[in-house]
Amino acid sequence: MEVFGDFNLVLRQIQGEWKTRNVKLRPYHAYLELLVGRFDDLRYTHLPRAHNQFADALATLASMIDIPVDATVRPLLIESRFVPAYCCLIDDTELDDGLPWYHDIYHFLRLGVYPEAATAKDKRALRQLSARFVICGETLYRRLTDGMLLLCLDRAYVDRVVRDVHAGVCGPHMGGHMLARKIMRTSYFWLTMETDCC
Helix, strand or coil, X not given: CEEEECXXXXXXXXXXXXXXXXXXXXXXXXXXXXXXXXXXXXEEEECCHHHCHHHHHHHHHHHHCCCCXXXXXXXXXXXXXXXXXXXXXXXXXXXCCCCCCCHHHHHHHHHCCCCCCCCHHHHHHHHHHHCCEEEECCEEEEECCCCCEEEECCHHHHHHHHHHHHHCCCCCCCCHHHHHHHHHHCCEECCCHHHHHC
């Protein structure tokens, strides 16, 4: 068995390199010595805390629940993703028809017309969605609850804005969520901001 731990003191105490002086830890150490005898080969590896986030998450989860003694716990299936999970649920909203993502919203607000193939459900969704937008002059803005207006960008401008805010004159490099918030503070909006920033 290979044991990974991020607390070097405990690992050294388990291996017998250091003595366990803390009275509260001695019962744990004694019980661990009983368990060690059950394994033919036992190796300990120290991991920095930054590389042990998964184990920390499992430990936190385990400490939050009380499992009855007679309960059978099924194996926990864990999927590893390379992007935040919510990003996997968002489809690409921009089709390759050459129109911006806000085309239907803009035409509904400007002319009061629905897309040709819209169902009753689509029309209701478009009415609800367009309540959050406003046209000033010829430009579409997303209206926030505090009254601030965010300029709606199409795909042609998104990459430039993300690059400028992330690494340009606006400040330091940052993570995806913070980057999306900072872009909104600079008065820009598009539908897949967080996904694109991540």
